[in-house]
Amino acid sequence: xxxxxxxxxxxxxxxxxxxxxxxxxxxxxxxxxxxxxxxxxxxxxxxxxxxxxxxxxxxxxxxxxxxxxxxxxxxxxxxxxxxxxxxxxxxxxxxxxxxxxxxxxxxxxxxxxxxxxxxxxxxxxxxxxxxxxxxxxxxxxxxxxxxxxxxxxxxxxxxxxxxxxxxxxxxxxxxxxxxxxxxxxxxxxxxxxxxxxxxxxxxxxxxxxxxxxxxxxxxxxxxxxxxxxxxxxxxxxxxxxxxxxx
Ligand SMILES: C[S@@+](CC[C@H](N)C(=O)[O-])C[C@H]1O[C@@H](n2cnc3c(N)ncnc32)[C@H](O)[C@@H]1O
Numbered sequence: 563x564x565x566x567x568x569x570x571x572x573x574x575x576x577x578x579x580x581x582x583x584x585x586x587x588x589x590x591x592x593x594x595x596x597x598x599x600x601x602x603x604x605x606x607x608x609x610x611x612x613x614x615x616x617x618x619x620x621x622x623x624x625x626x627x628x629x630x631x632x633x634x635x636x637x638x639x640x641x642x643x644x645x646x647x648x649x650x651x652x653x654x655x656x657x658x659x660x661x662x663x664x665x666x667x668x669x670x671x672x673x674x675x676x677x678x679x680x681x682x683x684x685x686x687x688x689x690x691x692x693x694x695x696x697x698x699x700x701x702x703x704x705x706x707x708x709x710x711x712x713x714x715x716x717x718x719x720x721x722x723x724x725x726x727x728x729x730x731x732x733x734x735x736x737x738x739x740x741x742x743x744x745x746x747x748x749x750x751x752x753x754x755x756x757x758x759x760x761x762x763x764x765x766x767x768x769x770x771x772x773x774x775x776x777x778x779x780x781x782x783x784x785x786x787x788x789x790x791x792x793x794x795x796x797x798x799x800x801x802x803x804x805x806x807x808x
Contacts, residue, residue, distance in 0.1 A: 607684070608682075610685075617643075617645070618645070620644055621696075622644070623696040625646070625648045625697075625700070627651075628649060628655075628659065629650060629652075629779075631650075631659035637773055642670055647673075650676075679715065691727075692728070692729030694727040695728070695732050697728070698734075701779035701780070702738070703743055716750050718750060722802055725802050736751075737771070739789060739790050747793075757796060757798065759793060
């Protein structure tokens with residue numbers, strides 16, 4: 563179903579809250595959502611790490627596009643001295659993951675609803691410098707067509723936000739079963755200059771998930787014998803200079 567609405571500027575906050583309520587109340591989990599729609603462009607203030615975690619000083623692993631959350635649930639069980647955050651744009655999935663997490667009493671894991679391209683930057687500013695140690699972006703996009711390029715999650719701005727919060731030696735792990743999408747991600751990361759990988763040549767490409775836990779999509783792709791393209795990047799010491807409008 564396609565829903566088109568135009569709301570006068572001064573009512574947009576109220577309207578967005580009403581739309582959000584209707585969306586949460588009546589929508590089942592949709593296959594894809596358009597991150598560029600007005601609804602998903604509204605910035606959300608995500609809870610600070612001190613609110614999310616009892617041991618808020620632990621290193622953080624962010625999984626972008628956490629979907630059903632099984633990957634992080636398994637990792638959180640295996641690594642009690644890390645904090646894990648799953649970020650997902652489909653809110654019903656986040657509620658589902660939070661239910662599973664609470665049942666398992668995993669206090670080092672939280673799932674948050676947001677469009678990472680809109681709301682992650684502010685949340686990262688609240689972290690201690692260097693606390694963000696790992697980011698995984700796994701099979702992130704259903705947007706294969708060129709005309710949908712703008713909907714893809716890994717954009718230069720997002721990468722800058724991650725690079726700003728991450729100290730030297732932090733990791734970004736990416737994987738996809740679509741070569742064009744994978745190449746688009748490696749291109750964005752290589753271009754940024756903040757992560758080493760380019761100079762490692764083929765060594766940056768790895769043949770299995772380095773965290774020894776597979777994601778849902780990874781299991782699906784392996785069962786279907788699809789090729790999986792993976793790469794690990796390490797944060798270098800290049801400083802991120804914020805662009806200031808003079
Ligand atoms: C194909 S699924 C892969 C899920 C999981 N990482 C896996 O490997 O099984 C991609 C997920 O990313 C989420 N996603 C896409 N764009 C996003 C965005 N801008 N912010 C947050 N989540 C996003 C989608 O809703 C979807 O659940």
